[in-house]
Amino acid sequence: MAINKKQSFGKKEQDLAECAKALAHPARIAILKVLAQHNECICGEIVSVLPLAQSTVSQHLKELKNAGLIIGTVDGPRSCYCINWKAFEKFNREFSFLFNHLKTEQACC
Amino acid sequence: MAINKKQSFGKKEQDLAECAKALAHPARIAILKVLAQHNECICGEIVSVLPLAQSTVSQHLKELKNAGLIIGTVDGPRSCYCINWKAFEKFNREFSFLFNHLKTEQACC
DNA sequence: ATCTTATATCGCAAATATACGATTAATAAA
């Protein structure tokens, strides 16, 4: 893999892929599910619910945060995460926009 | 990474993550975009449009096909791909379902 | 000041993904 080929695609494609990558692990889906159901900040609870070590969960949280899908704030000795709904809506919008062309009738297959 | 931890999550989480993984590369987003715009089967055209070798494109097509997002049929010496809109709609549905809880008001962050 | 609790980060090992050239397979064209 000589060079990073990802750079040679459009920004929209890259952003969408980036976002999808953050969703591309069941642990991260599970984290988002927990956050969505609570709709308020939790932290160690996620660790206790998932079948993963604390350090691994922390890493997954970091990835979701880097992708902008969740927001994290520090609250004393503990951290507080919640879903960034705006980012999700944006993802949905971009995603639909990209594929909502001509999907009326199938010409083949 | 001792064991495959992905197995220890629910089927829905796994399926969603699997689908997201297929979307987690700009090349595959670009392929889907081309297919969506044409709405008819093309094949070598994809290779000529993307900045990647033929074998690499073929690999990406295979992944999209395995994830069920596209359908491929053989047509003589050439292959013919198109988007599986049903799979996309299912993905959208599952995705929304998972996160459309309580997103009315934000309690934190 | 020391201890406890909650999280993040580091370093490493194993697993996967990405990319390509070379080769194969399968059909059409000569």
Add this chain to the structure above:
DNA sequence: TTTATTAATCGTATATTTGCGATATAAGAT
């Protein structure tokens, strides 16, 4: 039958992800 053409697969190198234990950090409790 030989020769192109099109696309899939194989082998391989490199990059990235996943996961954990150990350690660091930061604040509250004693």
